[in-house]
Amino acid sequence: MRILRKTLLIIILALTAVPAAFLIKLQPDYHVEINMKTGFERMVMLKFDIFLKTISSSVPLDENAYWPVVADYYKLRYPSGWIEAMKLLSREDIRLLNCPVNPPCVKPPYAVNEADASDSSAFTLRTLGVALPKASSRLRAKIYESKFLNSTSTLLVTVMNTGDDEGVFIVILFEKSFEQARKVDLKPSENASVRFPVHVPEGEEVVVRIFGGGEQLDGCKLTIGMKKPPSILPLVLGAVGTIPMLVGTLVILSHFMGKFRKHASLQEDGPAPYPPS
């Protein structure tokens, strides 16, 4: 049973980088056989169903063509072991177009020694009239609070799982120069705070988003710090100072004008006549 578990794990790792998300179903007639027709000892033969959607190394070529890559982890890590033969059976509506191997010099499908075995094989599959289901996420979360700390060089984001399922959420800070992501596992109604170093200068805008199950669940925009408006005090002082200066000038002018007018009228009238005796 131990060898079976280990072998299954290797098969899973050959197909996905996320073993926990991988779906594999052993067929009831799976068996471990020793001394198969090739004569090798310790040979393990397994029959299993793989759910195409869960192969993380699968590259969608177009709407209904996929390219799952199968890496031989036996060969990668323990070179004296390798996947000797692979047989692919699929539903009628899935057709194998080709199977390039890496390196090209190897001789699949039956490799009798390590040098003949491929490091990885890529299957080009066309799924006729079959649409792979889009995973639907039931995860829900909200950005509860976002605030800048440490002289706006740090952003603290508090998020809350508002759904009914526990899950892994990814909080992302989008800056001009970097996209930063933090992973956080939250139970229903649980909240948690994560911090990010901020790299853009004050006045710039950043975006915070939270993702769960591959979907964006919430987002917000923030501006770092507040730009101070230019001060109007010098302008006010200048304006206020100009008014009394102008008024004062007018007053002085009126004073001198009055004095001048009086002086002129005295000259025009000549000397005052003597009173009649």
Add this chain to the structure above:
Amino acid sequence: MPSRRLTVGLVLITAGITLILSSLLVKPEHPEEDQYAALRKVRVDYAERQSCTYFLDQSILLRNPSSETVVDLVYVWIPVNESHQFTRFLSSTLKPLFMKSDEEVAILVYNVSLTEGETMWLNVTLLVTVEGYRLLMENIPWLNRSQVEESTGGKGYWAVENRTYILVAKNIGLDARDPVEACRIVGEWIRRRLQYDEGPRKGANHALIEMGGELFVRGDCEEIADVFVTLTRILGIRSRVVHGLRLLGYREGSVTMWIKRTERGYEYSENWGGHAWSQMYLPQAGWVDFELGAYDVRIGDLTPYYVRYSFEEKGNLGSNVPYCLTRNLEADLLYFVFRWVQP
């Protein structure tokens, strides 16, 4: 009264001039410059770099234990090339069939034929340059979403879905401002809870034990590395385990260490330096070594006496580096002789 008017005018002018002059004296405020620009700048600088070059002789005593002639492939692990290490193959007693190398490992493959009970020494000579370094890192950003999703999952030895580890990571690491700080916190947490116990690799799931309501990490360098990788990956940091040799017991410009296969198992030289430690990936700095000292946590601070033989990130097979692997032959004795090349 004219003189009164003059006085009022002069007072008004004086007041006006005073206000205008004071408006000139008030420093006009421009939009504030970012006073904290230094707190936002990503900094990755080498505070120290010191290279050591070694001639490395790896000698393997091979034996055919069977009663017939055996032709077998012999796999010999050699130090792997990476940003702080460079290995050059110089010679070997047999011509290698080919070399297998990728980002994680470098292996020389030989075709060896031995008659019944025959033994032979396979000697490989390499030139290895290892750079010791100390990095100064500030304001390092976290990885982006695709890197987090693709490169921080679990593997056989890294229990990222273990509830206890998730809780520990949340309690100690979520508050960290940057990935370097998170790694330091994780390292300190492991250091304070470490119960050193040498033994075969258990993996992170079996390294964590509870005693008197407290958690402890029990194990040796491999468990430290596995627990570090588990906790940092839960926190969204790309990390991996390194297997290699630590050069101990320097004598007259060289270090010699060996492994001997006996009926009771393996025997090691007193200065055997088989070691495991971890690395974290930062796009701005590349792979950065993490090593737990007796009293401190060292991140991006490693001497040139650590020789890297394999990285474990994508694969999860093999609890350590076997250094030599054969199918039907036996490797009875392995010698590693590091001779310093004078600068």
